[in-house]
Amino acid sequence: MAIALETDFPGGNGALLGVDGSADPPAVRFAAEPKNCPMALWFHFRLRGPGDRGVRAVLANPEQTLGGPDWSGNRPVARAGGEWARLGPAERVEAPGGRVEWGWDLPPGDAVEMAHCFPYQPEDLRATLDELGGAFGAATIGVSLAARPLPRVFSGLPAPGRPAVYLTARHHAGETPGSWVLDGLLRHVAADERLREAATWWATPFVNLDDVVGGSYGKDPWPHDCNRGYGRPGPCRPESLAVVRDATRLKDAAGRMLFIDVHAPGHAERANYVPTRGWDEDSPDNPVAEAFAAAFQAACPEDIRSREKTTATPKPGPVIYRGMSSRAWAQEVLGVDAISLEISYQGNGRTYYTIDDYRRLGAALATTAADHVLAAGGPSA
Numbered sequence: 001m002a003i004a005l006e007t008d009f010p011g012g013n014g015a016l017l018g019v020d021g022s023a024d025p026p027a028v029r030f031a032a033e034p035k036n037c038p039m040a041l042w043f044h045f046r047l048r049g050p051g052d053r054g055v056r057a058v059l060a061n062p063e064q065t066l067g068g069p070d071w072s073g074n075r076p077v078a079r080a081g082g083e084w085a086r087l088g089p090a091e092r093v094e095a096p097g098g099r100v101e102w103g104w105d106l107p108p109g110d111a112v113e114m115a116h117c118f119p120y121q122p123e124d125l126r127a128t129l130d131e132l133g134g135a136f137g138a139a140t141i142g143v144s145l146a147a148r149p150l151p152r153v154f155s156g157l158p159a160p161g162r163p164a165v166y167l168t169a170r171h172h173a174g175e176t177p178g179s180w181v182l183d184g185l186l187r188h189v190a191a192d193e194r195l196r197e198a199a200t201w202w203a204t205p206f207v208n209l210d211d212v213v214g215g216s217y218g219k220d221p222w223p224h225d226c227n228r229g230y231g232r233p234g235p236c237r238p239e240s241l242a243v244v245r246d247a248t249r250l251k252d253a254a255g256r257m258l259f260i261d262v263h264a265p266g267h268a269e270r271a272n273y274v275p276t277r278g279w280d281e282d283s284p285d286n287p288v289a290e291a292f293a294a295a296f297q298a299a300c301p302e303d304i305r306s307r308e309k310t311t312a313t314p315k316p317g318p319v320i321y322r323g324m325s326s327r328a329w330a331q332e333v334l335g336v337d338a339i340s341l342e343i344s345y346q347g348n349g350r351t352y353y354t355i356d357d358y359r360r361l362g363a364a365l366a367t368t369a370a371d372h373v374l375a376a377g378g379p380s381a
Helices: 122-131 177-191 193-198 209-214 238-254 289-299 326-334 355-375
Strands: 004-006 015-020 027-031 044-051 055-059 077-079 091-094 100-106 109-115 137-143 149-154 164-169 200-204 257-263 337-342
Touching (some): 044 055, 122 149, 122 177, 122 209, 137 238, 149 238, 164 177, 164 355, 177 193, 177 200, 177 257, 177 355, 193 355, 257 326, 257 355, 289 337
Parallel strands (some): 164 200, 164 257, 257 337
Antiparallel strands (some): 004 044, 015 027, 055 100, 077 109, 091 100, 137 149, 149 200
16 A cells, blocks of 8 residues: 555645655655745654554655754654654664755554644644633634634633733744643643632633644744734734733733743753743843743753753844744733743653653643742732
8 A cells, every 4th residue: 555645634744755665664755844934843744554564754854944954862753543652763864965864663553643743733722621621711812814713711810919820822833842831731720729819820822823723833934923923013913912912901900910931942952941031133131031940940840850951041143033022022011020931842851751741841830830920929010
């Protein structure tokens, strides 16, 4: 049976470049599709037909991905009708002309899926909310560029004297670690009465919803990056405007609020960290980054805690992003404490993260956020 590559499902991404059926196991060369972005990174596809022979999947365009061509330490995920699991080590593949590609052996099966990291779609969020039995509700705060309803989940309405936490994820659609961390946070808050009483929790889980569903990486997409669409001279994306209005509504009602934006870094980074400033042009230093990063690190279980610094200041380079990020907008314009948090696609250098590990990081984030708003005292400036 011939091997076919399918991407006709939510989040699908991957271009079939060729199949070598004479190899043992057969080799499928694929590319991560840039789609509407200058750089690729996300992929998620299904291979039909490998059967008991298994198959080797070879990433043919690593040089076009954020983080560069070295994928030697990366372990994407796969499943063959069961649960997602990390693949084994990458194999270096010498390509004609001196290029290098990277291959992984997939499990046998008639239909095998492979993805850059654990996928997370709106249906996964709906399943989690159902499991939580009404602890979090859902509402629509606007529509995406393609007129998809943009959801916000919430623990309740703000109450006098109760601080609030507003979270965002998937400004860059392929950064699925942020979704699994948010999933873990929701579960932990739902199970902990102290956390539910400590703060009002609101979250926009898929800011760039169109690219989440469409399978694009979603960083610097046409016509504008969702996370560079805030502040002056005005919102550049309808999704950014929806977050602006929603977060402002919560801050005005609660008075004291913490804003958290969850991301993932380059493909091979082995650290979870809070940047001390942004990549925005003229980005200000973040006065709460160091303390929040230290508290988050302390709250993380030791086996999944980053050994490296948990704060990182981007170094000057050839790329300066124009436009204000959500974190900078929340800090400068909304006037609240705000952090962005980078969560590795891979792990901490010792442990390759599972879905449960990401959820445990989310539980640590929930505790850190609640402690922060409770310690902050009076209303935000």
